[in-house]
Amino acid sequence: MPLDLDIKVSDVIAAIALLISVLSAIYARGQRIAAERANLIAVRESRRPLRLQVFQSMHHFSKYCSTYWTLYHMGEVNRSRELTERIDTFKWEIEQHGHLDMGP
Structure with a gap:
């Protein structure tokens, strides 16, 4: 029983369209990866x-x-109240910056 391979123009067009859609999907995936990397x-x-x-x-x-x-002994700082105020100010300054994603 011989195989009759009648290839019509519509079959060729469909195969070309399939090839183009596969290449488009591959290209789109690469573009998505590049866009995510650029965003990061x-x-x-x-x-x-x-x-x-x-x-x-x-x-x-x-x-x-x-x-x-040293500042305490030189008299430029009075008691530990200034130190605790400075600690609170430092904590506030750091908290104002929010999450900076400083992980490794």
Whole structure:
């Protein structure tokens, strides 16, 4: 029994359309992955100034804490109330920046 392979123009057009749709799906998937990666980079870069501000706040606070005892003996700081106020101010400054996604 011989196979009769009559390929019509509509079959060729359907095969070409299928090939184009598969290639489009592959291209769209690649574009979605690239867009997600670009979005992550944009979010990370937009948080960079806020992270720098948090770092500077931490630096100033640690400098204050490390010089507190000297400042206390020189009379520039009165009692530990100023230290506790400074701690509260530091906590408030950090909380104002919200979640900065500073994980590894």
